[in-house]
Amino acid sequence: MSIKIALAGNPNCGKTTLFNALTGSNQYVGNWPGVTVEKKEGKYKGDKSVGIIDLPGVYSLSPYTIEEVVARNYLVNERPDAVINIVDGTNIERNLYLSTQIIELGIPVVVAVNMMDIVNKVGDKINIKKLSEAIGAPVVEISALKGTGIKEVVDAAIKAANSKKANELAHKFNPTVEAAIESVKAKLGSDVEEAQKRFFAIKFIERDDKIAQLTATAVDASDEIATLEKEFDDDTESIITNERYTYISSIIDGCVTKNSARKLTTSDKIDRIVTNRILALPIFAVIMFIVYYISVTTVGTYVTDWTNDGLFGDGFYLFGNGRAAYDEAMTDYYVENVWTDEVVANVEDAAEAGITGADEILAAIEDQDYGTFDESYGSYGAELDEKEDGKYSISEVVDEATGEDAELPDNADYGVWVPGVPVLVGNLLEAINCNEFLTGLILDGIVAGVGAVLGFVPQMLVLFIFLAFLEGCGYMARIAFIMDRIFRKFGLSGKSFIPILIGTGCGVPGVMASRTIENERDRRMTIMTTTFIPCGAKLPIIALISAALFNNAWWVAPSAYFLGIVVIILSGIILKKTKIFAGDPAPFVMELPSYHLPTVGSILRSMWERGWSFIKKAGTIILLSSILIWLGSTFGWTDGAFGWNADIELEDSVLGAIGNGLKWIFAPLGFANATATVATVMGLVAKEEVVGVFGVLDFEGLAPLAGYSFLAFNLLCAPCFAAIGAIKREMNSGKWTWIAIGYQCVTAYIVAYLIYQFGLLISGSVNVLGLIIAIVVLAFVLYLIFRPYKEATTLKVDKKVANI
Numbered sequence: 001m002s003i004k005i006a007l008a009g010n011p012n013c014g015k016t017t018l019f020n021a022l023t024g025s026n027q028y029v030g031n032w033p034g035v036t037v038e039k040k041e042g043k044y045k046g047d048k049s050v051g052i053i054d055l056p057g058v059y060s061l062s063p064y065t066i067e068e069v070v071a072r073n074y075l076v077n078e079r080p081d082a083v084i085n086i087v088d089g090t091n092i093e094r095n096l097y098l099s100t101q102i103i104e105l106g107i108p109v110v111v112a113v114n115m116m117d118i119v120n121k122v123g124d125k126i127n128i129k130k131l132s133e134a135i136g137a138p139v140v141e142i143s144a145l146k147g148t149g150i151k152e153v154v155d156a157a158i159k160a161a162n163s164k165k166a167n168e169l170a171h172k173f174n175p176t177v178e179a180a181i182e183s184v185k186a187k188l189g190s191d192v193e194e195a196q197k198r199f200f201a202i203k204f205i206e207r208d209d210k211i212a213q214l215t216a217t218a219v220d221a222s223d224e225i226a227t228l229e230k231e232f233d234d235d236t237e238s239i240i241t242n243e244r245y246t247y248i249s250s251i252i253d254g255c256v257t258k259n260s261a262r263k264l265t266t267s268d269k270i271d272r273i274v275t276n277r278i279l280a281l282p283i284f285a286v287i288m289f290i291v292y293y294i295s296v297t298t299v300g301t302y303v304t305d306w307t308n309d310g311l312f313g314d315g316f317y318l319f320g321n322g323r324a325a326y327d328e329a330m331t332d333y334y335v336e337n338v339w340t341d342e343v344v345a346n347v348e349d350a351a352e353a354g355i356t357g358a359d360e361i362l363a364a365i366e367d368q369d370y371g372t373f374d375e376s377y378g379s380y381g382a383e384l385d386e387k388e389d390g391k392y393s394i395s396e397v398v399d400e401a402t403g404e405d406a407e408l409p410d411n412a413d414y415g416v417w418v419p420g421v422p423v424l425v426g427n428l429l430e431a432i433n434c435n436e437f438l439t440g441l442i443l444d445g446i447v448a449g450v451g452a453v454l455g456f457v458p459q460m461l462v463l464f465i466f467l468a469f470l471e472g473c474g475y476m477a478r479i480a481f482i483m484d485r486i487f488r489k490f491g492l493s494g495k496s497f498i499p500i501l502i503g504t505g506c507g508v509p510g511v512m513a514s515r516t517i518e519n520e521r522d523r524r525m526t527i528m529t530t531t532f533i534p535c536g537a538k539l540p541i542i543a544l545i546s547a548a549l550f551n552n553a554w555w556v557a558p559s560a561y562f563l564g565i566v567v568i569i570l571s572g573i574i575l576k577k578t579k580i581f582a583g584d585p586a587p588f589v590m591e592l593p594s595y596h597l598p599t600v601g602s603i604l605r606s607m608w609e610r611g612w613s614f615i616k617k618a619g620t621i622i623l624l625s626s627i628l629i630w631l632g633s634t635f636g637w638t639d640g641a642f643g644w645n646a647d648i649e650l651e652d653s654v655l656g657a658i659g660n661g662l663k664w665i666f667a668p669l670g671f672a673n674a675t676a677t678v679a680t681v682m683g684l685v686a687k688e689e690v691v692g693v694f695g696v697l698d699f700e701g702l703a704p705l706a707g708y709s710f711l712a713f714n715l716l717c718a719p720c721f722a723a724i725g726a727i728k729r730e731m732n733s734g735k736w737t738w739i740a741i742g743y744q745c746v747t748a749y750i751v752a753y754l755i756y757q758f759g760l761l762i763s764g765s766v767n768v769l770g771l772i773i774a775i776v777v778l779a780f781v782l783y784l785i786f787r788p789y790k791e792a793t794t795l796k797v798d799k800k801v802a803n804i
Ligand SMILES: Nc1nc2c(ncn2[C@@H]2O[C@H](COP(=O)(O)OP(=O)(O)OP(=O)(O)O)[C@@H](O)[C@H]2O)c(=O)[nH]1
Pocket: 009, 010, 011, 012, 013, 014, 015, 016, 017, 018, 028, 029, 030, 031, 032, 033, 034, 035, 036, 037, 055, 056, 057, 058, 114, 115, 116, 117, 118, 142, 143, 144, 145, 146, 471, 472, 593, 596
């Protein structure tokens, strides 16, 4: 590439939006600061020889956090040919603080005033010509979102790059300060280019401790610093900051005219309600409730049923034609052949005797709903068989009437029937006379396992549409702001909530987003708690449990989300009170972007980006684990000999042995069940795999309470390998990675245990010893939450950030 142009600016000013527009790529854009944490490179669409580099947002060139270091080191060491400094036009004063520093780097700079669409709408005026003179760099008005002015700004940057001329300095600081700068400049070694000297000199005067790493010779500026501090009676860092702000206010006065007749914008009006002290949290709760309710329970279930029962099941009616006629025929068939007097009587007796699931089966019969009947029979039929020597058993009648040889109504007779993937694949394998092992592997292993996961993709997409909309319109940014108010009370910053918001899509970028937190303790703590939020891959587990065990009750799916939030907040409180994490919260500076309707394209793109990664996973890691699980469940010991056996019982298989060997761990949580144990272990590979396991192995009826405890444990325990990898990278320490995993697993265990034991108490079947332990554990947790907060001995507030 012959020319490199870097995009630099404050967080959330629109760099990535511009980058995407210029390069046609699809980098993640979010409506809060700290979205981009690594630099990204692309080629300019209009001229492939021009490279564009997207940098993380920074407030100044004095880095405090990892991603700020990335941005500064790039600008100083790799020296792009030109910098486009993006300035948020709605917030010009704060943004220019960085501009005054970028100009000192000695690289040709073009200033792009972004968000002009909003500036114009509000009625503010910016005098571009005067601004350009005052800064000493070309200025172009753009709207990265609408695409206006972006060609002009690149053209200007290319021109500046080709001229190779750094900008003329348009402003001088106070003469005493200038004298000090000149004096330090003279001490700099020859490895620093002339044009960069001012930048380095100022950093040495500011006592920037990381600047020495960027030059060959360290400079001793203590004399100059002493002189300045004596004269101004302040530390040099503040002196320089003040100089910059004096300069900026002189620019603003001359160039920017705010619309004085400005009324409260719609955005302000919305914010009055949405971020209102009292209403903010209930509104947040209602919104997230609706999001999860719709994605998992209503629309989500509808699409998932179609994929699970249709596409990856028996099949479906094209456009639903014939469904009603078929349902009627099936109901008639069930009334006549399945729900015989004997069956109804047995189920009624069983329900009266309080046998688990009997009332559900009974309800399905009363509703004449054969689908629900099949489901609940599948889950609880065995219970009826087992109790009292089969007194209540209905399996003989039901199995015969619905088994292979039964003459059930045929789908194809009632409309245009499209067979599902397993049926098609099954027919194909039969046609080519495929052997039993391969047929089993393909149908019961791969198609069932991968299909179970893929079946939930539509549901995830629905969730991702909501998340993309909430992010794009600006609401998510408000959540961080609202959470800051709450977190701050416990010594935490709202910054810790941004990774959590990102983690709602996927934990990996969520964990990475913790880089924006400057305080090491808070950063570690945030990494430890981020994956408590249900990510996209956990959605299938929620949906599965909600549908299979709770008949899609309205509260199940949203409760999973709020469980995550509550555990995060309580973790924050508990951890902050420990010595290791104590300390003041970092200042949290965040401009609330104005609300705007995101474009349909951007929502779909964001949805697809996230959804696609799950589909890719289904084709790779889920495929592989489905095969392994199937092999593990069909290899085993039959009559003492080890080998493959298609009809082996789970207990006799390798997987069953593993599950049974480990299931004691989960006994106190209520799911000492080999399948659930295997599913939990596989969840470490990828959370969707929990569902994949139930696709390959049968989903044996867990009681609802045990099912919820299973759900809670799986949502909160250590995340998948990919996220653990991210935790390891961000912690940069094996010890801390283990602490994080340990903390997550123990928390998950405690929460699931409390849910199960107190759930038993409420449902009336108390386990006395379990309950006593639960009360002791709860008391201890409450103590950790409510014990007094001890001030930390090492309080350190980042002064410079506080200045901004
Ligand atoms: N109205 C309007 N919104 C914009 C414009 N440019 C960007 N945005 C919005 O501003 C928000 C932030 O955009 P990003 O491109 O992610 O910002 P960034 O500078 O890359 O942010 P970081 O990566 O966090 O530093 C997004 O919601 C964009 O849609 C614009 O010209 N007009």
